[in-house]
Amino acid sequence: GQQLNQSPQSMFIQEGEDVSMNCTSSSIFNTWLWYKQDPGEGPVLLIALYKAGELTSNGRLTAQFGITRKDSFLNISASIPSDVGIYFCAGQLVYAGGTSYGKLTFGQGTILTVHP
């Protein structure tokens, strides 16, 4: 079942505003990835995080790997209309007996709408 809680489910903002979304879990993750999906297209990888506490930027996007390894957040600064889409977090879950090689767990997505 779903092991990642992503929030908020949707956001309606004005162009130029900053955006923040996050993913949390009761389980530990080794890797956090953030994707953006445009309507009718496949997700595109935005940022990948590999170490607890790591803070990584990609243009106006900034993401952090939580210290507890159970959460991650994504910030978008000065939003523009083309930021519209669905943002997904994904992580590689650490199981008690080892790791889930290659498998990712996905959040349910945050739908972002930007009003010009």
Added chain:
Amino acid sequence: DGGITQSPKYLFRKEGQNVTLSCEQNLNHDAMYWYRQDPGQGLRLIYYSQIVNDFQKGDIAEGYSVSREKKESFPLTVTSAQKNPTAFYLCASSIDGRFGLADYEQYFGPGTRLTVT
């Protein structure tokens, strides 16, 4: 240009028919994955393959089948046993999930929207 291709973009089938969705990659990735996406939901893993001639069931494999005869190809068959096949299907690939953290970066194709009536 390296990437993942899925064809066709839109597919329509009658209930009771099997249908095969194509996924090809020229990224030289070892691992490939199939996901299903329903409106308002995240991605659910159907099948994945880490190496040629080997594949494992994901979380929702019932009613689906796959093959991995070539490194660059991972076709998905939606069988008549799948009770609710209408969905958006996404194929992805990654270097390999076994040897390094960067190997978890999955790259997605454009998707195939399957409608069964």
